[in-house]
Amino acid sequence: MSELPLIQLGLLQYTLNQPIDTERFSFTLNNGTTVSMLDAGVLLFEPQVEGQRALVFSAGIHGNETAPIECLDKLVSGLLRQTISVSQPLLVILGNPPAMLKACRELEVNLNRLFVGQYRNYPDCYETQRAARLEQVVAEFYAKYPQHQAYHLDLHTAIRASQHEKFAVYPFTHGQPWKRNDLALLQACGVNCVLFSNQPASTFSYHSSFKHNATAFTVELGKVHPFGENDLTTLSQLTETLQQLIGDSDLSSLSFVFEDALLFEVSDVIHRTEQDFGFSFSQSQANFTEYPSGYILGHNGSQQLIVEDGPKAIVFPNDKVALQQRAVLLVKKMSKADIEHAIEQGSLS
Numbered sequence: 001m002s003e004l005p006l007i008q009l010g011l012l013q014y015t016l017n018q019p020i021d022t023e024r025f026s027f028t029l030n031n032g033t034t035v036s037m038l039d040a041g042v043l044l045f046e047p048q049v050e051g052q053r054a055l056v057f058s059a060g061i062h063g064n065e066t067a068p069i070e071c072l073d074k075l076v077s078g079l080l081r082q083t084i085s086v087s088q089p090l091l092v093i094l095g096n097p098p099a100m101l102k103a104c105r106e107l108e109v110n111l112n113r114l115f116v117g118q119y120r121n122y123p124d125c126y127e128t129q130r131a132a133r134l135e136q137v138v139a140e141f142y143a144k145y146p147q148h149q150a151y152h153l154d155l156h157t158a159i160r161a162s163q164h165e166k167f168a169v170y171p172f173t174h175g176q177p178w179k180r181n182d183l184a185l186l187q188a189c190g191v192n193c194v195l196f197s198n199q200p201a202s203t204f205s206y207h208s209s210f211k212h213n214a215t216a217f218t219v220e221l222g223k224v225h226p227f228g229e230n231d232l233t234t235l236s237q238l239t240e241t242l243q244q245l246i247g248d249s250d251l252s253s254l255s256f257v258f259e260d261a262l263l264f265e266v267s268d269v270i271h272r273t274e275q276d277f278g279f280s281f282s283q284s285q286a287n288f289t290e291y292p293s294g295y296i297l298g299h300n301g302s303q304q305l306i307v308e309d310g311p312k313a314i315v316f317p318n319d320k321v322a323l324q325q326r327a328v329l330l331v332k333k334m335s336k337a338d339i340e341h342a343i344e345q346g347s348l349s
């Protein structure tokens with residue numbers, strides 16, 4: 001009876017007890033939902049009803065980003081104890097359990113740079129194997145529900161403070177219009193600030209968007225804290241919206257309020273290509289701090305990193321990343337006209 005420890009401990013504790021080689025098993029809840037443990041930290045819920053959305057909720061792709069892990073753990077416990085129920089197929093993923101145990105972002109390599117097959121270009125390690133496996137489970141999941149709208153919310157928390165506590169990265173769409181409904185969904189999660197990516201990436205959310213045509217985002221939900229030190233009340237809107245997604249509502253009641261939105265276009269993705277790399281500002285400078293044109297942000301070897309066509313704001317600055325990795329994003333606030341042009345279905349009001 002493998003399900004009893006899972007139900008008693010909850011997904012997080014169960015996963016931390018078996019972070020790599022977990023037992024695979026399946027069982028059916030009294031309400032008819034089939035629950036399958038597909039891999040360590042990877043739990044599939046399949047209700048009897050067909051549903052119309054194929055949902056992936058992931059957290060802990062970076063092991064120390066604990067708030068969304070705790071949030072998904074609570075949701076899963078509610079599902080296992082049947083205080084809530086699913087009306088849509090749902091795949092829950094706790095991304096990097098060994099890193100969670102060590103309270104670190106990664107063991108060897110940043111897992112969130114290994115998707116879209118990028119794991120093949122790195123020396124074999126836990127994260128490369130995990131990226132390959134996560135790509136496989138996600139592909140099998142979406143393939144099982146070809147008529148459903150695919151969704152993937154990849155939940156994170158940021159290393160440093162942010163002028164906008166919650167924000168989302170909207171993966172590059174290769175020219176497809178951004179969707180008003182997607183922005184409405186994010187707003188319902190309590191996320192008014194969105195960065196529109198300007199190029200492909202090797203992140204989990206880009207992978208689901210590009211490979212599976214999923215409505216997919218990286219969602220940043222505040223600052224990193226150790227397990228047990230998160231105030232989950234700040235995620236109440238997210239929790240409510242996750243429950244709405246797994247329920248049977250058609251989401252048409254969600255509306256996008258333009259006045260509340262803060263939308264940024266990524267203008268520069270700066271990579272560290274030299275050992276000698278540094279920023280002129282403090283490593284703890286908050287995300288979205290803005291700099292004017294001409295400002296020297298730092299250096300990459302002999303090259304100065306200068307703001308052009310500013311003002312631009314920094315997001316995710318990290319001068320310690322491995323060589324060839326992204327060291328900072330520069331983002332530019334979008335005008336209403338730009339947004340109207342980019343979003344499908346006419347003007348915003």
Ligand SMILES: O=C(O)CCC(=O)N[C@@H](CCC(=O)O)C(=O)O
Pocket residue numbers: 062112156157158159160169201203205218316317318
């Ligand atoms: O706070 C930071 O510097 C990093 C937080 C984080 O893990 N962010 C994601 C964003 C992924 C994306 O761009 O879609 C990451 O860096 O992997």
Ligand SMILES: [Zn+2]
Pocket residue numbers: 061062065156157
């Ligand atoms: Zn993260």
